[in-house]
Amino acid sequence: MPVLIAVVVLVGMLCTLNLVLTLGVIKRLREHTEILGSVQGDPVRLEVGQEVGEFDTSTILGEPLMRDLLSGPILFGFFSPTCEPCRDKLPRFVEYARQQPGGRSSVIATVVGDADAAAEFVTELSQVAHVVVEDPEGAMGTALGIRAFPSVLQAERETDGRLVVVDDDVALGRPTSLSA
Structure with missing residues (x-):
């Protein structure tokens, strides 16, 4: 019986660690999504209707x-x-x-x-x-x-x-x- 309790506690701790790590990854993905969104928001060339600058x-x-x-x-x-x-x-x-x-x-x-x-x-x-x-x-x-x-x-x-x-x-x- 003590072995079974130890295994259940170990599995519970591994599940808790997995949950913490998953939440950390989700938080980082949200940060990266915001960063990419701000970079992609900048136009990479003039857009339709904009005047070509002097050259x-x-x-x-x-x-x-x-x-x-x-x-x-x-x-x-x-x-x-x-x-x-x-x-x-x-x-x-x-x-x-x-x-x-x-x-x-x-x-x-x-x-x-x-x-x-x-x-x-x-x-x-x-x-x-x-x-x-x-x-x-x-x-x-x-x-x-x-x-x-x-x-x-x-x-x-x-x-x-x-x-x-x-x-x-x-x-x-x-x-x-x-x-x-």
Whole structure:
């Protein structure tokens, strides 16, 4: 009988310890959920309806690139050579950009990172876009509020002349419209 009592007490203590540890894990999960909620609440790029900020930069070919020089719908793509999802999305972006009305003149691709590391991306993107290579705090990324890669946005001029985002997460699998 004393052995049975000892086993029941031991099992009770283990159940109590398990309950305490489970409550601790639940408390930590709630804290992490709050932290993740606050991080995800920050936009990772400009949202639909927001105006594209001022920028003044040059493409890899030395062409001047400024917000006020852009007209018509513009497709913006942002990639980083150190980002694995960027490598996966790059071929779809290139194919989508090929179908853009206005061709290469309506597509701007920005590669964020070291110029040597960006060479592979630049080669592929140069066929279909004006390409800019810049640091993480560069003019293009700042103007479009980019905080995550890859990011693909579409912007157009409003009737009042402002360049605003019309699509903040372009679906690259969808064909573009070829309307005049």
